[in-house]
Amino acid sequence: MFDRVSDLDDGGAVDSGQGARGRPGVRGKRVLVTGGTRGLGEQIVRLLAAEGARVATCARTGGDLEALRGSLAGPAGEHLFTRALDVTEPERLEEFVAASAERFGGLDGVVASAGGSRGRSLELADADDWLATWELNVGHTARLVRAALPYLRTAGGGSVVVISSISGWKPGPNAQYGSAKSAQIHLAASLARELGPDGIRVNAVSPGSMLIPGRRWDRMRTEDPEMFAAFAQAELPGGEPVAPHEVARVVAFLLSDWSSGISGANLPVDRAQNAPSPDGY
Secondary structure: OOOOHHHOOOOOOOOOOOOOOOOOOOOOOEEEEEOOOOHHHHHHHHHHHHOOOEEEEEEOOHHHHHHHHHHOOOHHHHOOEEEEOOOOOOOHHHHHHHHHHHHHOOOOEEEEOOOOOOOOOOOOOOHHHHHHHHHHHHHHHHHHHHHHHHHHHHOOOEEEEEEOOHHHOOOOOOHHHHHHHHHHHHHHHHHHHHHHHHOEEEEEEEEOOEOOOOOHHHHHHHHOHHHHHHHHHHHOOOOOOEOHHHHHHHHHHHHOHHHOOOOOOEEEEOOOOOOOOOOOO
């Protein structure tokens, strides 16, 4: 289509392809990921480590962190920094951010991957369920970014990735979870404007229903294949839910210099899924 690179209309500048800070990909980057021992968080940690990033991650169970470290061979396991904590505990997350920055000599990116929901329908969920769901998703994200901000500024900028959900922009039960995930999308867009002058990019990633071993969709596929097939036919044009490693690749891209022009975005990774679940409205 183009005879040479300079034929591209890029505002008069021809880039070498190495990215704004001199290197492509995530090799050598210092990244903290919350909730990194299960599901999507684990896949993000594994991919970043395999690509040569130095990764810090936390989870509530120390045994899960040790198992993760033991499963990473060579430098990937050696460069992994972990700590057992609950991200909703006061000061624990902030202390881990500071310790990770000290261990790595700074931070280039953070991923708010820990999340979840408590309670059921509106009539069955009490105020504590709403508060717990909000704190786990929105509260922990805001605290993570705030704690990492001095280190990202010192590094000359960086990338923040907020793991939201298809439920954050397509309605489905339960309301406390969807509301919190929607707030994360807004938070990413707002912080992208606020922190942009510091060279810090902030984006949200919204996975669709993911096939995670032992979790809801995997169990449904095994235990009730007819219901799973009906769900896939009605809501999944691609025929099956997205896989966690597919979402992890998008996260790695947003952490890399290749995505230097993207900030304030919400990137759905859902195979064009319609409703978030077979229980959808």
